[in-house]
Amino acid sequence: MSENQNLLAEQRRALILDEVRRHGGARVNELTRKLKVSDMTVRRDLDALARLGVVEKVHGGAVPIAEASTHEPGFEAKSGMELSAKEDIARAAAPFAVPGSAIALSGGTTTYALAQHLVDVPGLTVVTNSMRIADVFHSARRAADVASEGAGGRERSFGAATVVLTGGVRTPSDALVGPVADAAIRSLHFDVLFLGVHGVSAEAGLSTPNLAEAETNRHFLRSARRVVVVADHTKWGKVGLSSFAALSEVDVLVTDAGLPRAAREEMAEHLRELVLAGA
Known part of the structure:
Protein backbone atom coordinates (compact mmCIF):
# COMPACT_ATOMS: atom_id res chain seq x y z
CA MET A 1 0.00 0.00 0.00
CA SER A 2 1.34 3.46 -0.87
CA GLU A 3 1.34 5.96 1.98
CA ASN A 4 -0.94 8.99 1.79
CA GLN A 5 1.59 11.83 1.81
CA ASN A 6 -1.03 14.59 1.80
CA LEU A 7 -1.76 14.37 5.52
CA LEU A 8 0.71 15.47 8.16
CA ALA A 9 1.06 13.25 11.22
CA GLU A 10 -0.73 15.86 13.31
CA GLN A 11 -3.67 15.97 10.88
CA ARG A 12 -3.86 12.17 10.75
CA ARG A 13 -3.92 11.92 14.53
CA ALA A 14 -6.65 14.55 14.77
CA LEU A 15 -8.77 12.54 12.31
CA ILE A 16 -8.09 9.31 14.22
CA LEU A 17 -9.04 10.93 17.53
CA ASP A 18 -12.25 12.30 16.03
CA GLU A 19 -13.11 8.86 14.62
CA VAL A 20 -12.47 7.19 17.99
CA ARG A 21 -14.56 9.74 19.88
CA ARG A 22 -17.48 9.81 17.43
CA HIS A 23 -17.83 6.03 17.18
CA GLY A 24 -16.66 5.03 20.66
CA GLY A 25 -13.62 3.27 19.18
CA ALA A 26 -11.87 2.42 15.93
CA ARG A 27 -10.05 -0.60 14.53
CA VAL A 28 -6.63 -0.40 12.92
CA ASN A 29 -7.83 -1.97 9.65
CA GLU A 30 -10.69 0.55 9.38
CA LEU A 31 -8.30 3.46 9.93
CA THR A 32 -5.81 2.20 7.34
CA ARG A 33 -8.57 2.08 4.71
CA LYS A 34 -9.97 5.48 5.63
CA LEU A 35 -6.61 7.26 5.79
CA LYS A 36 -4.89 5.24 3.03
CA VAL A 37 -1.80 4.56 5.13
CA SER A 38 -0.12 1.41 6.42
CA ASP A 39 -1.17 -0.32 9.61
CA MET A 40 2.31 0.46 11.01
CA THR A 41 1.63 4.17 10.55
CA VAL A 42 -1.75 3.89 12.27
CA ARG A 43 -0.24 1.95 15.16
CA ARG A 44 2.43 4.64 15.62
CA ASP A 45 -0.29 7.31 15.60
CA LEU A 46 -2.27 5.37 18.21
CA ASP A 47 0.86 5.05 20.35
CA ALA A 48 1.31 8.84 20.18
CA LEU A 49 -2.33 9.50 21.10
CA ALA A 50 -2.10 7.00 23.97
CA ARG A 51 0.96 8.83 25.32
CA LEU A 52 -1.06 12.05 25.29
CA GLY A 53 -3.71 10.26 27.36
CA VAL A 54 -6.62 10.78 24.94
CA VAL A 55 -7.13 7.18 23.77
CA GLU A 56 -6.59 3.74 25.22
CA LYS A 57 -5.08 1.10 22.97
CA VAL A 58 -6.96 -2.19 22.88
CA HIS A 59 -6.44 -5.33 20.82
CA GLY A 60 -6.82 -4.33 17.16
CA GLY A 61 -7.54 -0.64 17.73
CA ALA A 62 -8.32 2.02 20.32
CA VAL A 63 -11.16 3.40 22.45
CA PRO A 64 -11.62 6.88 23.93
CA ILE A 65 -10.64 7.56 27.51
CA ALA A 66 -13.66 8.74 29.46
CA GLU A 67 -12.58 11.89 31.30
CA ALA A 68 -13.86 12.58 34.78
CA SER A 69 -15.35 16.06 35.20
CA THR A 70 -12.42 16.87 37.50
CA HIS A 71 -9.72 15.68 35.08
CA GLU A 72 -7.42 18.54 34.06
CA PRO A 73 -4.74 17.75 31.45
CA GLY A 74 -1.40 19.51 31.86
CA PHE A 75 -0.21 22.27 29.53
CA GLU A 76 2.36 20.04 27.84
CA ALA A 77 -0.21 17.33 27.08
CA LYS A 78 -2.65 19.83 25.60
CA SER A 79 -0.02 21.75 23.67
CA GLY A 80 0.61 18.76 21.39
CA MET A 81 -3.04 18.45 20.35
CA GLU A 82 -4.95 20.16 17.49
CA LEU A 83 -1.98 22.35 16.54
CA SER A 84 -3.31 23.30 13.10
CA ALA A 85 -6.73 24.14 14.51
CA LYS A 86 -5.23 26.32 17.24
CA GLU A 87 -3.10 28.16 14.69
CA ASP A 88 -6.16 28.79 12.48
CA ILE A 89 -8.11 30.03 15.50
CA ALA A 90 -5.26 32.30 16.60
CA ARG A 91 -5.06 33.93 13.16
CA ALA A 92 -8.83 34.45 13.04
CA ALA A 93 -9.04 35.86 16.59
CA ALA A 94 -6.05 38.23 16.38
CA PRO A 95 -7.91 41.05 14.52
CA PHE A 96 -10.22 41.46 17.53
CA ALA A 97 -7.25 43.01 19.38
CA VAL A 98 -7.32 46.67 18.35
CA PRO A 99 -4.08 48.69 18.53
CA GLY A 100 -3.86 50.73 21.72
CA SER A 101 -6.48 48.69 23.58
CA ALA A 102 -6.40 46.89 26.92
CA ILE A 103 -6.91 43.15 26.50
CA ALA A 104 -6.92 40.12 28.77
CA LEU A 105 -5.68 36.65 27.87
CA SER A 106 -6.62 33.73 30.08
CA GLY A 107 -4.30 30.76 30.48
CA GLY A 108 -4.42 27.92 27.95
CA THR A 109 -2.74 26.52 24.88
CA THR A 110 -5.05 28.25 22.38
CA THR A 111 -4.60 31.67 24.01
CA TYR A 112 -0.85 30.91 24.06
CA ALA A 113 -0.98 30.40 20.27
CA LEU A 114 -2.96 33.64 19.96
CA ALA A 115 -0.40 35.60 22.00
CA GLN A 116 2.23 34.90 19.36
CA HIS A 117 0.03 36.67 16.79
CA LEU A 118 -0.41 39.73 19.02
CA VAL A 119 3.19 40.67 19.80
CA ASP A 120 3.33 43.14 16.89
CA VAL A 121 0.00 44.87 17.61
CA PRO A 122 0.94 48.46 18.57
CA GLY A 123 0.29 49.84 22.03
CA LEU A 124 -1.43 46.88 23.67
CA THR A 125 -1.83 46.58 27.41
CA VAL A 126 -2.06 42.87 28.15
CA VAL A 127 -3.36 41.37 31.40
CA THR A 128 -2.86 37.63 31.74
CA ASN A 129 -2.89 34.90 34.37
CA SER A 130 -0.47 32.80 32.32
CA MET A 131 3.29 32.97 32.87
CA ARG A 132 3.80 31.33 29.48
CA ILE A 133 1.82 34.04 27.72
CA ALA A 134 3.67 36.77 29.65
CA ASP A 135 6.93 35.16 28.47
CA VAL A 136 5.79 35.37 24.83
CA PHE A 137 5.52 39.17 25.09
CA HIS A 138 8.64 39.46 27.22
CA SER A 139 10.69 37.51 24.66
CA ALA A 140 9.32 39.64 21.81
CA ARG A 141 10.25 42.84 23.64
CA ARG A 142 13.75 41.54 24.40
CA ALA A 143 14.26 40.57 20.73
CA ALA A 144 13.07 44.03 19.64
CA ASP A 145 15.46 45.73 22.08
CA VAL A 146 18.37 43.68 20.76
CA ALA A 147 17.43 44.59 17.18
CA SER A 148 17.19 48.27 18.14
CA GLU A 149 20.62 48.20 19.79
CA GLY A 150 22.07 46.54 16.71
CA ALA A 151 20.74 49.41 14.60
CA GLY A 152 22.38 51.97 16.88
CA GLY A 153 19.12 52.75 18.64
CA ARG A 154 17.55 54.17 15.47
CA GLU A 155 14.71 51.62 15.42
CA ARG A 156 11.76 51.50 17.74
CA SER A 157 9.48 48.55 18.54
CA PHE A 158 5.91 49.73 18.03
CA GLY A 159 4.47 46.34 18.94
CA ALA A 160 5.98 46.06 22.44
CA ALA A 161 3.10 45.54 24.86
CA THR A 162 2.74 46.51 28.49
CA VAL A 163 2.14 43.22 30.28
CA VAL A 164 0.47 42.72 33.67
CA LEU A 165 0.77 39.24 35.22
CA THR A 166 -1.90 38.66 37.84
CA GLY A 167 -0.09 36.29 40.20
CA GLY A 168 -1.91 33.49 41.96
CA VAL A 169 -1.75 29.73 42.44
CA ARG A 170 -0.65 27.68 39.44
CA THR A 171 -3.00 25.03 37.98
CA PRO A 172 -1.94 21.90 36.03
CA SER A 173 -2.74 23.82 32.83
CA ASP A 174 -0.37 26.62 33.92
CA ALA A 175 -3.00 29.25 34.72
CA LEU A 176 -2.63 31.43 37.84
CA VAL A 177 -5.86 31.40 39.84
CA GLY A 178 -7.24 32.02 43.32
CA PRO A 179 -7.75 35.08 45.57
CA VAL A 180 -4.58 36.93 44.48
CA ALA A 181 -5.49 36.63 40.79
CA ASP A 182 -9.14 37.46 41.50
CA ALA A 183 -8.25 40.65 43.41
CA ALA A 184 -5.96 41.85 40.61
CA ILE A 185 -8.56 41.22 37.90
CA ARG A 186 -11.43 42.80 39.87
CA SER A 187 -9.66 46.17 39.89
CA LEU A 188 -9.12 46.28 36.12
CA HIS A 189 -11.22 46.84 32.99
CA PHE A 190 -10.53 45.30 29.56
CA ASP A 191 -11.72 46.21 26.10
CA VAL A 192 -11.56 42.55 25.05
CA LEU A 193 -11.11 39.29 26.93
CA PHE A 194 -9.71 36.34 25.00
CA LEU A 195 -10.78 33.28 26.93
CA GLY A 196 -9.65 29.68 26.54
CA VAL A 197 -11.93 26.97 27.93
CA HIS A 198 -11.88 23.31 28.92
CA VAL A 229 -13.80 32.63 23.41
CA VAL A 230 -11.15 30.64 21.52
CA ALA A 231 -11.78 26.88 21.52
CA ASP A 232 -11.08 24.12 19.00
CA HIS A 233 -13.82 21.71 17.95
CA THR A 234 -12.79 19.00 20.46
CA LYS A 235 -14.01 21.26 23.31
CA TRP A 236 -17.62 21.04 22.09
CA GLY A 237 -19.68 18.71 24.29
CA LYS A 238 -17.08 18.58 27.08
CA VAL A 239 -18.32 19.47 30.55
CA GLY A 240 -15.97 20.20 33.45
CA LEU A 241 -16.83 20.19 37.14
CA SER A 242 -17.74 23.88 37.32
CA SER A 243 -19.64 26.06 34.84
CA PHE A 244 -18.67 29.74 34.93
CA ALA A 245 -20.63 31.30 32.05
CA ALA A 246 -23.57 30.70 29.75
CA LEU A 247 -23.08 30.85 25.99
CA SER A 248 -25.26 33.97 25.95
CA GLU A 249 -22.49 35.80 27.83
CA VAL A 250 -20.06 35.22 24.93
CA ASP A 251 -19.83 37.90 22.24
CA VAL A 252 -17.75 35.86 19.77
CA LEU A 253 -16.71 32.21 19.73
CA VAL A 254 -13.81 31.42 17.41
CA THR A 255 -13.46 27.72 16.63
CA ASP A 256 -12.17 25.66 13.69
CA ALA A 257 -13.73 24.05 10.64
CA GLY A 258 -13.64 20.64 12.33
CA LEU A 259 -16.78 21.54 14.28
CA PRO A 260 -19.62 19.25 13.05
CA ARG A 261 -22.52 20.89 11.23
CA ALA A 262 -25.04 19.88 13.91
CA ALA A 263 -22.89 21.53 16.58
CA ARG A 264 -22.60 24.69 14.46
CA GLU A 265 -26.37 24.92 14.19
CA GLU A 266 -26.84 24.34 17.93
CA MET A 267 -24.17 26.92 18.79
CA ALA A 268 -25.72 29.48 16.45
CA GLU A 269 -28.93 29.37 18.49
CA HIS A 270 -27.11 30.53 21.63
CA LEU A 271 -24.21 32.69 20.39
CA ARG A 272 -24.10 36.26 19.12
CA GLU A 273 -21.31 35.45 16.66
CA LEU A 274 -19.61 32.22 15.60
CA VAL A 275 -16.36 32.36 13.60
CA LEU A 276 -15.14 29.18 11.84
CA ALA A 277 -11.41 29.55 11.35
CA GLY A 278 -9.89 27.79 8.36
CA ALA A 279 -13.28 27.08 6.81
Missing part, protein backbone atom coordinates in the same frame (compact mmCIF):
# COMPACT_ATOMS: atom_id res chain seq x y z
CA GLY A 199 -15.39 22.59 27.67
CA VAL A 200 -18.28 24.20 25.77
CA SER A 201 -21.85 22.93 25.62
CA ALA A 202 -25.32 24.35 25.11
CA GLU A 203 -26.50 23.12 28.51
CA ALA A 204 -23.43 23.71 30.72
CA GLY A 205 -22.04 26.71 28.84
CA LEU A 206 -18.33 27.28 29.52
CA SER A 207 -16.79 24.98 32.10
CA THR A 208 -13.54 23.92 33.73
CA PRO A 209 -12.51 21.04 36.02
CA ASN A 210 -10.84 23.51 38.41
CA LEU A 211 -13.10 25.33 40.90
CA ALA A 212 -10.61 28.13 41.57
CA GLU A 213 -10.09 28.67 37.85
CA ALA A 214 -13.85 28.93 37.37
CA GLU A 215 -14.00 31.78 39.89
CA THR A 216 -11.03 33.57 38.31
CA ASN A 217 -12.67 33.26 34.89
CA ARG A 218 -15.88 34.80 36.30
CA HIS A 219 -13.86 37.85 37.35
CA PHE A 220 -12.29 38.05 33.89
CA LEU A 221 -15.76 38.04 32.34
CA ARG A 222 -17.12 40.74 34.67
CA SER A 223 -14.18 43.03 33.87
CA ALA A 224 -14.45 42.76 30.07
CA ARG A 225 -16.51 44.88 27.66
CA ARG A 226 -16.28 42.16 25.01
CA VAL A 227 -15.69 38.41 25.39
CA VAL A 228 -14.01 36.35 22.64
